[in-house]
Amino acid sequence: QQQVKQSPQSLIVQKGGISIINCAYENTAFDYFPWYQQFPGKGPALLIAIRPDVSEKKEGRFTISFNKSAKQFSLHIMDSQPGDSATYFCAATDNYGQNFVFGPGTRLSVLP
Amino acid sequence: ETGVTQTPRHLVMGMTNKKSLKCEQHLGHNAMYWYKQSAKKPLELMFVYSLEERVENNSVPSRFSPECPNSSHLFLHLHTLQPEDSALYLCASSQEQGGGYTFGSGTRLTVV
Numbered sequence: 001q002q003q004v005k006q007s008p009q010s011l012i013v014q015k016g017g018i019s020i021i022n023c024a025y026e027n028t029a030f031d032y033f034p035w036y037q038q039f040p041g042k043g044p045a046l047l048i049a050i051r052p053d054v055s056e057k058k059e060g061r062f063t064i065s066f067n068k069s070a071k072q073f074s075l076h077i078m079d080s081q082p083g084d085s086a087t088y089f090c091a092a093t094d095n096y097g098q099n100f101v102f103g104p105g106t107r108l109s110v111l112p
Numbered sequence: 113e114t115g116v117t118q119t120p121r122h123l124v125m126g127m128t129n130k131k132s133l134k135c136e137q138h139l140g141h142n143a144m145y146w147y148k149q150s151a152k153k154p155l156e157l158m159f160v161y162s163l164e165e166r167v168e169n170n171s172v173p174s175r176f177s178p179e180c181p182n183s184s185h186l187f188l189h190l191h192t193l194q195p196e197d198s199a200l201y202l203c204a205s206s207q208e209q210g211g212g213y214t215f216g217s218g219t220r221l222t223v224v
Contacts, residue, residue: 034212043202043215044155045114089155100213102155 004092006103013110019077021106023090026071030092034100035064035075038087047088048075080110115139118203118216126224127193133219135186135203141214142207144186146178149200149218161186193223 005024013019023033034049050057050064050073057064063076077084087107091100116137125131137144146158160167161180175197177189186203200220204213 032212036213036215041217043114043116043118043204043217044213045215046212049212100157104152104154 004090004101004103006090006106008106009104010107011109013080013108015080015082015110015112017080017110019080019084019108019110020074021088021090021108022072022074023092023103024070024072025092025101027092027094027101028071029094030101032093033064033066033073034091035062036089036091036102038089038105044089077108080108082110082112084108085110114214114216116203116205116214116216118201118219120219121217122220122222124222124224125190125193127195129193130189130191132190133188133201133203133221135188135216137184137186137203137205137214137216139205139214140207141205142183143205144180144183145204145206145213146176146186146188147202147204147215149202155202159188190221193221195223197221198223 007022035047036044037047038044048059048062048064050066052068055066061078066073087105089105090103093100119134143162145160148156148158158172159178164180175192179187200218202218203216206213
């Protein structure tokens with residue numbers, strides 16, 4: 001029940017396309033859902049996050065869609081760029097932002 | 113720099129060596145974490161310190177020993193490691209009341 005499932009494992013998108021990564025969870029106590037972006041040789045960095053009181057959050061080209069009834073949330077990257085090539089992790093927590101459960105990651109490659 | 117600094121960036125050690133990883137945060141956070149990141153595996157939480165007290169162990173082998181002398185510093189002492197312990201070790205910090213993690217860039221550990 002503590003798992004967060006993430007798909008796909010890897011994703012290849014053409015420049016300008018839309019990248020979509022999906023996550024699903026079981027624990028209904030989760031109340032904070034961040035996405036992290038990790039470049040090679042770096043630690044993960046917080047990209048965007050959402051709480052279940054809203055169904056969508058947008059920051060620039062990045063949008064989180066949240067479906068509370070389905071216990072699913074997804075990251076959409078609009079107008080994907082080669083610089084977006086990285087590994088993306090979804091996460092969830094029920095403890096005021098501590099002790100996250102991370103998804104296994106999605107390696108995104110955006111082709112020029 | 114993210115505000116969380118890890119040293120060294122790379123470490124090669126023999127199975128009989130003793131070494132320590134260091135993490136320092138300048139963000140005023142009151143919780144710190146050690147994570148292990150192996151290829152094709154989810155991020156594995158190893159240790160959590162909140163207000164300098166360890167709050168979670170997660171059944172980590174005793175060859176890994178954490179130390180948190182104050183809210184800004186976190187160490188991971190290593191001894192008699194195994195080759196399967198080779199991984200990227202990430203330190204993170206957060207405020208106790210949410211806001212997500214800030215990760216360091218990690219220490220790439222290779223056990224030979």
